[in-house]
Structures are given as C-alpha cells and as structure tokens.
Amino acid sequence: MSKLGKFFKGTRSSRTRAPPSAQEALARLRETEEMLAKKQEYLENRIQRELALAKKHGSQNKRAALQALKRKKRLEKQLTQIDGTLSTIEFQREALENSHTNTEVLRNMGFAAKAMKAVHENMDLNKIDDLMQDITEQQDIAQEISEAFSQRVQFADGFDEDELLAELEELEQEELNKKMTSLGLPKVPSSSLPAQPSRKASMPSSMHRSRAASSRRPEEDDDFKQLAAWAT
Numbered sequence: 198m199s200k201l202g203k204f205f206k207g208t209r210s211s212r213t214r215a216p217p218s219a220q221e222a223l224a225r226l227r228e229t230e231e232m233l234a235k236k237q238e239y240l241e242n243r244i245q246r247e248l249a250l251a252k253k254h255g256s257q258n259k260r261a262a263l264q265a266l267k268r269k270k271r272l273e274k275q276l277t278q279i280d281g282t283l284s285t286i287e288f289q290r291e292a293l294e295n296s297h298t299n300t301e302v303l304r305n306m307g308f309a310a311k312a313m314k315a316v317h318e319n320m321d322l323n324k325i326d327d328l329m330q331d332i333t334e335q336q337d338i339a340q341e342i343s344e345a346f347s348q349r350v351q352f353a354d355g356f357d358e359d360e361l362l363a364e365l366e367e368l369e370q371e372e373l374n375k376k377m378t379s380l381g382l383p384k385v386p387s388s389s390l391p392a393q394p395s396r397k398a399s400m401p402s403s404m405h406r407s408r409a410a411s412s413r414r415p416e417e418d419d420d421f422k423q424l425a426a427w428a429t
Contacts, residue, residue: 219297226290233283240276244269 217225251265 219293219300222293223290223297226286226293230283230286230290233279233286237276237279237283240272240279244272244276247272 247265247269251262251269254262254265
C-alpha cells in the first residue's frame, strides 16, 4: 500500500472516532502554547549568541561573522513564525473556550426549560384564575372585617335620651334643694321664673308707687304730730 493510501486510510479511521471534548481540545492547545513558548525562549537565546559571535568575529574573521549573522536571520524568521502560530493558537483557544461556555449555557438553559415545562404541566390556567378570584374575595372580606372592628360599637338599648336627660335634671335639682335646706336658704323653685317685664311696662308702675308714697307722707306727718302731743 502506498503512503498516500495509508494517509487516506488513517484519515477515514480518524473520522470514525468520536470527536474530542472541549476540555481535551483546550488541554491540547495549552500544551502546544507551552511548547512554542519554550521554543521562543530557545530561539531568543540562540539569536543573542549568534549576535555576540558576529560581533566577536567582525574585525578578525569576517566570514565567520557573516555566517553568524545568517544563522541569526534564520532564527529570527523561525521566531516570527512561532509568534504567528502562537497568535493563531491563542485565537483558536479563546474561540473554543467561548464555544464551550456557550454550549454549557445552552445546555443549562435547556435543562431549566425542561424543568419549567415539567412544573407548568401540573398547572391549569383556569384553576389559577379561580384561585386569584378566591384570593381577591377573601382579601375584600378581610378588609370589611377590619373596617367593622375599627368602627365604634353602638348597642340599641330602647331608651329615649331626652327622657333620661330630663330625669337627670330632676335629680340634680333635688340634690341642690337638699343643699339649700341644710344651709337654711329658701328652696330654689323647680319651675322656671316668669319672664321679666320690659322697662317701658315697668315705668308707669314705678311712677304710681312714687305718687302713692308722696300722698302718704302728709298723713304720716300728722300721725307723728298727734303722737308727740299725747306724749307731752
């Protein structure tokens, strides 16, 4: 079998195998990055040695100095290629990490969606509406009960309040009469006093009393005179 046939056979066999996981691919890429980083360090040291050798043979052995500079150029070219390879591997690693993260996020979201679907399968929208209506009604009832408790309680006793006030006034009047009797004062009449006459109505009566008094004064003077004469 030719080498080309072996190559294609190996390619077909590699396709039949299961693809590597994201963790395995990331581990391989990190190992490659570490290997290339070590190669970079080695090439940088080689470049420094060739540069020093070229400086050393520059004045004495020009041919050796030129050979050292050529090797330095080849090493620098390899170093540039490794830098580009590292950039490509770093980009691939970051893309693979992002893909792995997106895959995990998608997987977890699908798992959560299945869980939500399993929960919602046992729920009925009509039952939820009925439940919310029951909750609203119970809240209204609780509010009415609270308002009823907060109001002032009034009991119907069947008594007339005006009659009770009149009876209370009579009792107070009796107590006041008892106190007046104990002090020797005339009792306070329980009935209301007559209305006071106006000043215009009282003026003639006062004038009448003054006239009567003036008419009685001469008679009183005569009586005093007779009494004084009898006494002498």
